[in-house]
Structure formats: C-alpha cells, structure tokens
Amino acid sequence: MAKRVIIIGAGAILNAWHKPLKAEGVEVAAVVDLNKAAAEAKIAKFEFEGAKAHDDLGTAIAESNADFAVDLTTPNAHCKVVCQSLEAGLDVIGEKPMSETLDQARKMVATADQTGRLYMVSQSRRYVDAHQQIAATVKAGKIGRITSMHCDFFMGCHFGGFRDEMDHVLVNDMSIHHFDLARLFVDADPVSVFAEEYVPAESWYRDGPNANCLFTMTDDIRFTYRGSWCAEGMHTSWHGNWRIIGTKGTITYENDQAPRGQIVVSEEGFNRPLGDVTLAAAPELAGGQHGALQEFLSAIDGGPTPQGECHDNIKSMAMVDYAVQSAESGQRVEVTI
Numbered sequence: 001m002a003k004r005v006i007i008i009g010a011g012a013i014l015n016a017w018h019k020p021l022k023a024e025g026v027e028v029a030a031v032v033d034l035n036k037a038a039a040e041a042k043i044a045k046f047e048f049e050g051a052k053a054h055d056d057l058g059t060a061i062a063e064s065n066a067d068f069a070v071d072l073t074t075p076n077a078h079c080k081v082v083c084q085s086l087e088a089g090l091d092v093i094g095e096k097p098m099s100e101t102l103d104q105a106r107k108m109v110a111t112a113d114q115t116g117r118l119y120m121v122s123q124s125r126r127y128v129d130a131h132q133q134i135a136a137t138v139k140a141g142k143i144g145r146i147t148s149m150h151c152d153f154f155m156g157c158h159f160g161g162f163r164d165e166m167d168h169v170l171v172n173d174m175s176i177h178h179f180d181l182a183r184l185f186v187d188a189d190p191v192s193v194f195a196e197e198y199v200p201a202e203s204w205y206r207d208g209p210n211a212n213c214l215f216t217m218t219d220d221i222r223f224t225y226r227g228s229w230c231a232e233g234m235h236t237s238w239h240g241n242w243r244i245i246g247t248k249g250t251i252t253y254e255n256d257q258a259p260r261g262q263i264v265v266s267e268e269g270f271n272r273p274l275g276d277v278t279l280a281a282a283p284e285l286a287g288g289q290h291g292a293l294q295e296f297l298s299a300i301d302g303g304p305t306p307q308g309e310c311h312d313n314i315k316s317m318a319m320v321d322y323a324v325q326s327a328e329s330g331q332r333v334e335v336t337i
C-alpha cells in the first residue's frame, strides 16, 4: 500500500522533493505551512491529488492518517515540527541543517530515542556518485591510512537579503555541506576545532563570510577548511575542491571533475614512482534528495540505517556549532556531542 506523507513547509526546496515523492509512489496526504495559501498553491502546482492544505501541524496529523513527515521548514522551525511529528508516532525525514543550535539537535535526537521513531536528515550532497566513489575508495584502503584532508571553497556570492546581515554566515549557512562531506569521505568524526572567521575588505557581508577551520578528527586525521563567499573570480565547485592524503597516496577532487588518485608503486627514489588509483565503484543511489528518500523509505520498511540518521548527522551539526564557538572565543575547542 502506498505510504502517506505530510509535507511541512511549502517553500522553495519543495521543488526538489515533489518528483522524488511521486517517483517513489508516496501519497501526499497534507501540506502544512504557516502560510496556508502557500500550501494550497503548492498542492495545485504539483498536482498532489487529494492532499489537504493546513496551517496547523497538529490538525494535519490528526486528520491525515500519515505514515511519515517531510520537514522542509526553515531551520528555526525544525526542532519544533520534527519533535511534534515524532511524538505523534510519525517517522521523519527533514532538510539540513538539523536545527539552528546543537542543543535543539540534542533534543531532537532524544525525542527520536524516546519515541522509537526514525529521524533522518537529508544531506543531498552525499547522493552524488563522485562523493560515494571517494568514500568507497578510501574505505577500501586504496591510499592507505588517512592522515590529512583539505577542502577549499571559494565563491563570490551576491545573494542580497538576510545573508548579508547574518551572524557567521559562511559556517552557519553553507559549511554543513562540506563538513558532512568530510565525515563521509574519510568515515571520521570531529574531535576538536580551531576556527577563525573574518570580514575581508569591501565585503558585502556583515559577519563571517571567510572562515579557516582546523579540525582534528578521529584516527588522528587533520582536516583543514578554507572557505569564502566573498571571493571574486576563479570560483571552486559548490562541493569544494578536495585533497585527501593517505600513507600510500592521494585523491584529489576539483571543480566537479572526476576524482583522481595516485599511489606509490615502488619504495625507491626521491619522489617515489606513482601509479593511478583505480577508484572503487559507487553504490547505486538516486541523486540528491531522491537518494535520501529511497534510503529513508527502505529503513522504515526494516532496511539498513540510512545516512543522515540523526545520531550520525548530529556530528556534522556539531562541527558547525563548535567552529562558531571557536571563532567567537579565539580558542581551540573540544567537540562533545
């Protein structure tokens, strides 16, 4: 029987979710938004037959006989709507970031524990073949034991609007993608971080468009992150440009080109002779939010724990939160979840 969903939040990102929901045969029972007219408009636009618009989540839950909820609200609402849905017995898949603060995220994880429901955060950049290939290649030990990882992210983004005034704009609004990818690529978690944020000359942002973060990760891996939303010219990819170094070789991934790697093939010479790394095959996953939705649906039918399950995803959230704490205090800080 088709699963029934309540969509919470009828904003821009629903554009990325309506096709995957239809493709997976999910029935949209209700769309909830503080602005009921927005919910009505999206039901009409995406032809969610039989779906009812609501401006109150409680009523939608009571009336819709849904199996799960998709949280597409703004981050300041995630904690409230996710906890309410879990407490009503629904499993939830939601957009990143988990919440605005780590304390809220802790409450969401605790609510998932107390209710025994699944709460998964969709980190859409995990569902990119190249990213899964890098993770699989590292996991297969093809470049040895990982020692270091570096990510550069440089863009000149003139968004206008709230971001120009936002606190810690780069780390709070963008870096979760890169920090979560770092955890995916080398299967390691944050231990401590020293971060510096600054506002470059002639910045059109008020706070933190540039950030340099030095993470120590588990397995003694060092992860350096240099990012800017205020860098004109020679932009990197939105995914960032990466260099992952192991004891036997290196993988690079730059400007959305296929990842490449080299490994030492002989133990002689000043620079050791190198050969190309054959990258491991990526698991077959649909792209972006569709991949996340497939993993979620499989998990609620008894399949494996999905990527982005809240106990795991909170570690990516923590990288953001503690980077901000370090930038504010000027000190290296230990990460505790």
Ligand SMILES: NC(=O)c1ccc[n+]([C@@H]2O[C@H](COP(=O)([O-])OP(=O)(O)OC[C@H]3O[C@@H](n4cnc5c(N)ncnc54)[C@H](O)[C@@H]3O)[C@@H](O)[C@H]2O)c1
Residues within 6 Å of the ligand: 008, 009, 010, 011, 012, 013, 014, 032, 033, 034, 035, 038, 072, 073, 074, 075, 077, 080, 081, 095, 096, 097, 123, 124
């Ligand atoms: N994966 C990605 O690459 C990606 C890209 C863009 C946005 N996002 C994420 O998607 C989420 C939504 O972003 P958006 O761009 O669609 O925002 P948006 O502002 O366009 O839409 C959010 C909607 O949620 C509604 N809303 C807010 N609080 C609510 C509540 N308590 N109950 C019901 N409705 C509520 C708002 O009225 C609004 O219509 C954010 O978490 C954002 O970070 C992810």
